[in-house]
Amino acid sequence: MTRTLIVAACLGAAALLSACQLGETTATGKADVSDGPTIVAATDIAAGRYAVMIGGCNDCHTPRYAMTGGAEPAEAEWLKGSNEPHSGPWGTSYGKNLRLTVAGHSEDEWVHLLETGISLPPMPWPSVRAMSEADKRNIYRYIKSLPGDPGQPSPAPSIASTPPA
Ligand code: HEC
Structure with a gap:
């Protein structure tokens, strides 16, 4: 009984500690919104993944x-071009x-x-431009963290000979 209580207390302390550490992480930089809104997450990679998800990048790049x-497809295949x-x-x-x-920059x-x-x-440049610098950096780090070979270039675009005025 006593042992169970001690284990429970330790687990509680561990949970509290990691909660404190997360709080510190966000307080030292990532939650700094003095330059405008930015995504806050436990890690840069998690922030980048979130930005990719809500930015809809996979809709056109996967x-x-x-x-x-x-x-579909599995995350390991994301962002290899379409x-x-x-x-x-x-x-x-x-x-x-x-x-x-990402590999070339x-x-x-x-x-x-x-x-x-x-x-x-339909590349949404205005949306991407509007992201905070931290969000842009976190997307880079997330894409870099994706496993597997980077794949092949997507087909070359064909540009209309008479673009709209
Ligand atoms: C609605 C479709 C669409 C969405 C959504 C989209 N893109 Fe794109 N993106 C494109 C297309 C199409 C091109 C290539 C345009 C061309 O060939 O001129 C492109 C090109 C790019 C390029 C240039 C790559 C290079 O090597 O020159 C980058 C960087 C990029 N997109 C990032 C993103 C990111 C980051 C997101 C999500 C936040 C995103 N895109 C969402 C369609 C999209």
Whole structure:
């Protein structure tokens, strides 16, 4: 009986300690919203994954994801680029392989790309630009953490010869 109580007390203390540590993590930087809103999570990777989820990146950068309501493919296959075409007045574009983009850029270069990027629709550049710098960095770290080979480039876009005025 006594032993059970001691174990329970230790578990309680451990839970409290990790709660305290989480609190500290958020207090030292990640919860700093003086420059504007930003995602707060236990780790950079968790924050990046969350940003990818709510940013809808998989809808266009991962094949089958949008059509299966997110059921497919497995996370290990996420963000390897898609061969599903997006056609419109701009021509036809394909969600690029972000694993390769991350592999070919430093974290600072990725932040710069997300701040200044412009390309064919329907890539939502205004949404990506509006993210905090921490969110941009955490997306990079999350994509870098994904397992497996980075895959192949997605098909090259074809640009309409007479773009809309
Ligand atoms: C509605 C579709 C769509 C969504 C949602 C989307 N993208 Fe894209 N993205 C594209 C397309 C299409 C391209 C390629 C455009 C082109 O070929 O000019 C692209 C290109 C990019 C590029 C340029 C890659 C390179 O190597 O040049 C980056 C970076 C990128 N997207 C990041 C993101 C991130 C991060 C998210 C989620 C927050 C996201 N995208 C959500 C469609 C989308």
